[in-house]
Amino acid sequence: MSAQPEVIIQGVEMDSAMLLLNRWRKISETKGFDRVDAKLIAKAKLRRDARRVAEESPSSAEGAPRDPKPLGGVFTQLSNRYGWESNLSAGRVLASWESIVPEAIGKTCKAEAIDGLALVVRCENKSWVAQIKLYEKQLVELLCERLGEGMVVSIRAVSR
Incomplete structure (x- = not known):
């Protein structure tokens, strides 16, 4: 009915x-x-x-319109259209951690994740956690300089 x-x-x-x-x-x-x-x-x-x-x-x-386009431009359009830019940026930070920070820090502390605007770094021991906390401001500036402003605002260091 x-x-x-x-x-x-x-x-x-x-x-x-x-x-x-x-x-x-x-x-x-x-x-x-x-x-x-x-x-x-x-x-x-x-x-x-x-x-x-x-x-x-x-x-x-x-x-x-049907002519071939450069692949990089196509991927950029896709990431913008589907909102993948933030995930790709997070992956860029994690992948380039060791090449950005000083060698000693890169060997003993590994970037694990991004939680909001905080980078989570896992260190081998508590003394390296203290070092990361001591140099947090300089490391954030390095990351911003290489990857762009606003990608990482703080670093949260944890030990294994």
Whole structure:
């Protein structure tokens, strides 16, 4: 049973929306408007639009939309469209940790994750945790200098 009240006219059940539609059709016919097939109009519009696009599109020498594009640009568009930029940035920080920090810190402390804007670093022992805390400001500045401002705001060092 539908949510709208049904009416029986000449043995056929009709809801109020169908009655209204039929009423408007009769009014249109009396004013001289013919019924038009919506599917035919849609097909004609598609053909017209396709013709217009074909006329307006540049030749392949001018950079047509179907020409090959550099792969780096395609990946950048995808990451922006699907919101992957923050995950890729986090991966960039984790991957480049050892090359950014001094060698001694890179060997004994490994970047594990990014929690918000804090970089989580796991150190071999508590003395290295103290070193990371001591040099946190300088390390954050190094990371910002190499990877961009705002990627990492603080470093949280933990021991194994």
